[in-house]
Amino acid sequence: MADNAEHEQTQEQEYDRDREFLTVPLLSSHRSNPNSTSQVAIVGSHVCPIESLDYEIFENEFFKQDWRSRRKTEIFQYIFMKWLTCFLIGLIVSLIGFCNNLAVENLAGVKFVFTSNMMLQQRYATAFFVFFTSNLVLTLFASMITALIAPAAAGSGIPEVKAYLNGVDAPGIFSFRTLAVKIFGSVTAVSSSLLVGKAGPMVHTGACIASLLGQGGSKKYGLTWKWLRFFKNDRDRRDLVTCGDAAGIAASFRSPVGGVLFAFEEMASWWRSALLWRAFFTTAVVAIVLRALIDVCLSGKCGLFGTGGLIMFDVYSANISYHLMDVPPVLLLGVVGGILGGIYNFLLDKVLRLYNLISEKGVVYRILLACSISIFTSCLLFGLPWLASCQPCPFGALEACPTIGRSGNYKKFQCPPGHYNDLASLIFNTNDDAIRNMFSKGTDSEFQHSSVLIFFFTCFFLSIFSYGICAPAGLFVPVIVTGASYGRLMGMLLGSHSDLNHGLYAVLGAAAFLGGSMRMTVSLCVIILELTNNLLLLPLIMLVLLVSKTVADVFNGNIYDLIMKLKGFPYLEAHAEPYMRQLMVGDVVTGPLQMFHGIEKVGNIVHVLRSTTHNGFPVIDEPPLSESPVLFGIILRVHLITLLKKKSFLPTPVQTGGDAFKQFSSGDFAKRGSGSDEKLEDAEFTDEELEMFVDLHPFTNASPYTVVETMSLAKALILFREVGLRHLLVIPKVRQRTAGSIPSEHVRKMSSSHRDDTVAITALLGRYNVRLTWLISGVKGWSASLSDQTLNNQFT
């Protein structure tokens, strides 16, 4: 017994001695690059507080054991649950999308009908007061719930979802309160005549629903269902969120194929063919449910919903003819659209920066900003139509002129009977109706040059100023309406130089401006086709999209990428920057390395977890467990916390083998969703416990992805992105000495002083809870100072 105790003590001393040695950063001793210190400083100062998601399947012995013990029925249940969840996502998103539209059409409809009736009675001041007050109240409601309840619900939400799918776990974006605020805020903001869209918020809504279903409901509000708490990792939830955002676009535009392509082209960072199929299923559910609901509404049971509601500009079912000679004006449309899109993105970026400064001052300022934009908008929408001259009603118009009720091309506004105000038809209307008016054909003589010009400028600037306010606000519809007015204007200016009708120009103008601002190709093309329901337009739309995207790419980036950058999300790009080829992985890893032994003292673990915020730790086996110190694997912070809380510690540092599995169920290690991780602060340890040991082997991922330190940063980035990593182990490689003949007595001389060269691990990329991208963007400023001299250093 005494022998045994002494032996244990010796072992513990060994452990303590090793610890000292092992926390010394090994990599720095191999560094030959003179710039290394400055890099460390720069990288260290740019650490991002946002955590990242674990998209890699964590293959430890426990996972393998659990996986192997699964029966066929469990595997079937898993597959079934995935499809069921997708079905539910489709169903709920389509219902919400439909209700959203119903609410907006009725809210805005009542407002416009009421105002128009006042105008008919020539009570203009009262009409303005009603219009102004209702808009202000609706905006106030939207901005107040956003600012006070869920600030994460502001904006379109597409950048947040895109960042999430890239692995950025921005806090609170998928919570239940965000969902609620997003839905109600979007309805009121759109109804309040602000120039904001509802497609972006629908995408966020779809993603929220998918995320909540994926984690089995909202834990905070007790709205959880046990049978739904089925998905135990971020990877499954990522797939669901991808399907959710596809459903969002499908529900906004009734564009199921466009939704899938949008999710693929713009949103997703990783994609598998199985996911394509599942997203397609989700949007098919949306398409079928929407179709059935609209069937119900067509019988007139939906108030002011009418046939419109969901955007569907079914205006080109007849044949359109165009020829090669129509290509040059279309090219011109694309080029100018691209330039406008570039300017739009540039201005939006600047305005958002300005708004950020205002928002930082406090909640009151945010609400005031929203209200002032609402007041400004109300004044513009009510004031501008007075500038337009009244037009006599055309002879034999298909619709009533002036328009009676809500929809229609011929708004009376202030005009005498038998006349209409063309600017009011566009501006004093919902956005959906304005777009429908612009896209309509056979209306070439309906609008005046000046009216369309005023409308274009109003939309262009108003949408820029409206997006950044503290309320759910999409960009799709504003961009489409601006682009449509731009296209129509171009069509008017070209006049007799082109045979195409102005409605078609409006469609192509919308495509050009969308391409110039959002920079998508296939998905926008399909969305526009599904909106206009005419496939014959396809070659022209493809042409205009390609040209405008190419032109706009010269100036700046995709609008969502700009917003993401502004929000500070560490997005991981798919392509490597040129300077990354000139850096090695070893150049960007920093700081002292924290690692654990295969069998570790509880006190050490608690100390390290409390003193750092790292989320992954390398586990190494040292003698006596192995003959030489070798890398065993990597262990996650969350798993360590779960282990510690279970408190099944060992009195001596011996391996437990298979016993460990019996004390845990797979649910203990499941990740339930963002923000629901257990905290170490909840646990207390006695001094006796702190002196005990834990066997980390069964819970360590024994096959982590590793790279050698001389791997170029560009290749490591590709690995990070393609495989979806959070942590990457960097292992050392001794570089050869300078060239020349070497005395033969050095040959085969291996002293133990070289031991650190043979330890299999030196550093861990991404261990600051952040992604490689952040480390790299930290180095970015430094790359400018890359001189020829430092480049040459890499060759010596």
Added chain:
Amino acid sequence: MADNAEHEQTQEQEYDRDREFLTVPLLSSHRSNPNSTSQVAIVGSHVCPIESLDYEIFENEFFKQDWRSRRKTEIFQYIFMKWLTCFLIGLIVSLIGFCNNLAVENLAGVKFVFTSNMMLQQRYATAFFVFFTSNLVLTLFASMITALIAPAAAGSGIPEVKAYLNGVDAPGIFSFRTLAVKIFGSVTAVSSSLLVGKAGPMVHTGACIASLLGQGGSKKYGLTWKWLRFFKNDRDRRDLVTCGDAAGIAASFRSPVGGVLFAFEEMASWWRSALLWRAFFTTAVVAIVLRALIDVCLSGKCGLFGTGGLIMFDVYSANISYHLMDVPPVLLLGVVGGILGGIYNFLLDKVLRLYNLISEKGVVYRILLACSISIFTSCLLFGLPWLASCQPCPFGALEACPTIGRSGNYKKFQCPPGHYNDLASLIFNTNDDAIRNMFSKGTDSEFQHSSVLIFFFTCFFLSIFSYGICAPAGLFVPVIVTGASYGRLMGMLLGSHSDLNHGLYAVLGAAAFLGGSMRMTVSLCVIILELTNNLLLLPLIMLVLLVSKTVADVFNGNIYDLIMKLKGFPYLEAHAEPYMRQLMVGDVVTGPLQMFHGIEKVGNIVHVLRSTTHNGFPVIDEPPLSESPVLFGIILRVHLITLLKKKSFLPTPVQTGGDAFKQFSSGDFAKRGSGSDEKLEDAEFTDEELEMFVDLHPFTNASPYTVVETMSLAKALILFREVGLRHLLVIPKVRQRTAGSIPSEHVRKMSSSHRDDTVAITALLGRYNVRLTWLISGVKGWSASLSDQTLNNQFT
């Protein structure tokens, strides 16, 4: 001087001694798995003779130096060339697609007009003779050029292109002669009334053109352009081939968006968003050029081309209404379509196996097989319409009845005046016209049950027997025509239970059968939409595709995957099989490892290159170049051959440093295209040269992807597939000893006998010139014998 010579001799002896040691397989000494020997045997016996492509950018010092020295104009030139090549691909593919159609419509048209005229004169025997002989001659021509000139042109070519994009370099698939045979063979085979399509061959044609343009023309025929020989690696060519196959589908169906999606969903194994854009550009060029060419043809300058030619069933421009009650019959259509699709794939697989046995006997047998299928087809097509009873012409038909000339729904065949033969309208016609007849609406009473039934069975079996013959033959059109007849039949059988018209049932039936056989979702959906030009069908088509794919997936795989398996292409799947999680990478690497020193003797390199067929070799640095033996990187066989042929050898084993770059230009290491690699056999070496040295360092990829030997095979597979690797280095990790207390005297004891544990490399996955997949499929048979005992071994 004497000292120096002696010193060199010592060094050389060191090298030889090291060599002995290093060729011993290091990994086997760590093996604890008792199954290792049997695995080696199984894996070794399944080595595939097909080489794989280098999709990984090979980052050696030479490449980096070259890359860094590129000026801005060169980078711009590179980008410009990529786009120009895509433009050329689009242009050429659309021209070929148009000419193909023109040729088929005129060849088949003349044949049918001539035969029909004979029939009108009641000269039935002559008509049959003309029909029979022209078909036989056309088939004979197609099969002879295929069998004698380019056997790789047989079949649809889609499996070959799909395998290529996965990294399988099947010989000859993209040669100039394959291209020529594919074009002419496809035209004649389709014109000869065989039930084969032209979409598959168009995809292969597009890929061929892209590949030839990417390697600057055909080297063999001297058709090369220097300004086009711009793309130096397989990666660039892979992107071009992806664009090429998108263009192929776009040209066959006038479906540009469908083409891009087909390339993405079915063909490509790797995808980047930049590629989406480029593919979209290519298909846009195709769409615009086709549109212009058809404008020309509409003025009647294209012979019998008429308005049809390119498949474009523009039959649903009017509104279609359907309601929720139409969903059950559509579901039924999907389920039965899925079952039929599964049976179709099963039978096609069996017939192809049978045909393989016949083909192996020789060229004559192949041609005889093709001829007998042609004779059989001619007899069926001419004979079957006699079974159908003549129908009186409907009153007030929109078209002339019976049909005069080539197209039209009412073929007279043997019927008296004022009557038509409905089966002849379908069967005695080109496939495109048959599909157009089936899809047409307002023709519910035109066809008899028996006629459609006969047509369905004829198409189903004839297409199965026709595909495998030695001629270019696609599957798309046969599957569409079979599916359309199946759908129409279902519509007739359901009769009054459904309001949908039979033409719509035919469209949905085609979708169901396509889904059941090809198992695509989004791309098929878009292709069908672009074919039928009606977006209102979208929800129904999505539904039917989802159901039929789901049902068919229960039975067997995608038809192209089955063909690919039959052809023996080692395709790398995106998902890991369950048993792969239970194997480690170390379990599948085999045989003695061949590796080189950083500075290697010429004789050794020549010996290894001549005695093995490996394409990649690890390079290690031993003392005295480094303090301990470490992995430096990996070098490719082609680069070694280039190095050897340059013969700039060193008399002593010293490093050359930067001098190496001056002797080579980047063109020396460029890979020009498949089959154009230089051979070692062309070079001769003197004895003196064999004793000299080469410094491999500048040409070695110093940052290869590495995994530790305990990495699970599933994760390694994902790495292979996601990053697009050809070689993967496996590095050792010493496993811990069995648990228990260990005498403390073992601690920190490191003798040189452990040296082999610290050598950084043990094995190289994929070094048999084959991909991981092949190694895995070699192990597949063995996985059945995985007992609980071996599983438990992994835990001890």
